[in-house]
Amino acid sequence: MRAALASVYLAAALLSALYAVLSWRRRAAPLAKSLALITAGGTLWSLAQAVAVWVTSPDVALAATYAMFPGVAMVVSGFFWHTTVFTGRQVSPLRRRRALLLAHPVLLVAAVLTDPWHHAFFDAVSHTPDGGVIAHPGPLYWLHTAYCYTLIAIGAARAVGAMRRAVRGHRQVFVIFLIGAFVPTAGNLFTLFADTGERQVDLTPVLFLVTAMMWWWAERYSVSARRMPVAYGQVIAALSDAVMVLDADGRILDANPAAVEMLAAIPSVADGAPVGRLWQELIGPQLAAAIAGAGQQMVTAVNGAVYDVRVVRMSGEDGSVVVVRDVTELERLRAELTDQAVRDALTGVYNRRHLTAVLRRADRLLSAVMIDVDHFKAVNDTYGHAVGDEVLIRLAHELSDAVGAAGTVARYGGEEFAVVLPGVGAEAAADLAEQWRQRCVRIEVATAHGPLRVTFSAGVAQLDPGANTDDLLRRADRALYAAKEQGRNRVVTDAPILR
Structure with missing residues (x-):
């Protein structure tokens, strides 16, 4: 029985050591170092158990029993570290509490080294007939055990919480993780409280091989280090x-x-x-x-x-x-694009599409003024299209300034503009158009042949409430042609449409 048990412990130690080496070789991965620490601790724990079971010297068996506890501390610290990283928590707080995490292993080593003098870790040691020892836990042992299980409980709670927050595709990874944590925990509880005869059998380090294997598989194959489960805090922070x-x-x-x-x-x-x-x-x-x-x-x-x-x-x-x-910026761009969709690219005034929309919404008295630059083809032929464009731009700006918020100025096509004046009758609209004409006569455009002044002709038509808007611009355009036939540079009013 002793030989078989020692062989199991020795095999567990060798496998744990192999796991530790393989994990350390992958130490660039986030979970590799913590897994290496766990399996290295399991190696020391299993090796110490193998010696304690195999030897027939009580002193050597007791020394081996003491020697397994640094391995226990390594396993528990590694478990807490592994859980912290695996559940997506930041490692930086763990680094800041490194002294606190190291306090337990240091105090544990100090306690087992000095136990022969104070007997607070093992308050008594019994000898078995085959040369082994049975250590009876003291107060420091139970304090150490409570600390270990507290860390394990915290890690398990973190894993459960992370599993609840995780996306569906990652939840099975946490199930594997929790099963791997439960197996050695159950074995250790059995060791602590079960009566197994004269020599206590501790299967915990052997069962940690199951843990290491399941966690290694979960980290390598079920979810890669690049797709580790991400905590809620990291998601919203990003x-x-x-x-x-x-x-x-x-x-x-x-x-x-x-x-x-x-x-x-x-x-x-x-x-x-x-x-x-x-x-x-x-x-x-x-x-x-x-x-x-x-x-x-x-x-x-x-x-x-x-x-x-x-x-x-x-x-x-x-x-x-x-x-x-x-x-804010998106709305600014949206407003700018909306405005550009209804504006003429050259002059900056509204385009024909917007003018049509304004007329469709008309539900009260309004007048329309059609304006056409006189002899515009001659301007383009004599001075070039660049000068012609400048004439249109200057005229559009002058009309916009003159009309203001009282109406809508639109480029109707080519050198032709349309102005819609809501709430204004034909007579008042004609008076306004005459003011615009006199104002625009003073516009000068610089050319290679000296300053250029242009004039425009305008036609005015009134739309009464309830009348058809489709005919309004046609009538204003008819008045415009009448102005040109009468010698240009003038405003002509068409008769209003009555209900």
């Missing part, structure tokens, strides 16, 4: 959108870095960290109103920033998740 979790009272329970930065940029009632604060304390009334509702809203803040706010009520929970995206 988002450029501001993400906040609120309780039922509007208190911020969590906020990612983008949310902290966004809140810092908004003029707030009080400064400071957002977590734990009421949402209403940190933002203006516009965003507060959006948060009070649900769904998706576009909100413009006092500082002019535009935010896309999405509020999702958590099912079964008295709280909500708020996602805020700064779309």
Whole structure:
């Protein structure tokens, strides 16, 4: 029995050592170093158990029993490290607490080395007939055991929590991880509390081979190091959108870095960290109103920033998740593209498509003025198209300035412009057109042959409420041709259409 048990321990030690070497050779992988530490600890633990079982000298057996505990510390520390990385937590906090993690192995080694004097780790040691020893746990042993199981419990809880947050395709990896952690834990509990006769049999280091094999398989084949499960905190921290979790009272329970930065940029009632604060304390009334509702809203803040706010009520929970995206630049570009779609590329005034839309929406008295540059073909032939373009640009700007917000100026085609004047009758529209004509006569365009001045002819037509808008521009155009036939550089009014 002794030889068979020692052979099992020795085989476990050799396999653990092989696992440790293979894992260390892959130490660039995030989980390789922690797995190497676990299997190295299992090697020492199994080897010490093999010696303790095989020898017939009580002193050597006791020394081997003491020697297995540094291996135990390595396994437990490695387990906690492995769990930290595997569940997607940042390793930097672990590095900052390295002294605390090292305290247990150092104190454990000190306790077992000095135990022959204080007997606080093993309060008694019994000898077996075959030369072995049975160590009876003392208070320091139970303190060590409680510490180990606390770390194991924390690691298991992290794995369960990460499994609940993980995407469906990664959950089976956590199941494998938890099974691998449970197997040696069950074996150790059996060793601690089961009565196995005179010589205690500890299968824990052997069962850690099962753990190492399952974890190694999970890390190598089920999910690669590049696709390790990612924690919720890392996911929201990587988002450029501001993400906040609120309780039922509007208190911020969590906020990612983008949310902290966004809140810092908004003029707030009080400064400071957002977590734990009421949402209403940190933002203006516009965003507060959006948060009070649900769904998706576009909100413009006092500082002019535009935010896309999405509020999702958590099912079964008295709280909500708020996602805020700064779309100020996007809205600016959207408005710019929308404006470009209805503007003439050369002159900057509205295009014919927009003019048609304005007329379709007309539901009250309005007048239309059609304007055509006199002798424009001669301008192009004599001075070139660049000068012709400059004439159109100067005329369009002059008309826009003169009309202002009272009407709509559009390039109708070529050298022809149309002006729509809502709420203005034909007589008043003709008076305005005459003012524009006199104003535009003073425009001078520089050319190689000296300053160039041009004139325009205009036709005015009135549309009464309820009349057909399709005929309006045709009638204004007819009046325009009448102005040209009468000698150009003048304004002619067409008779209004009555209901």
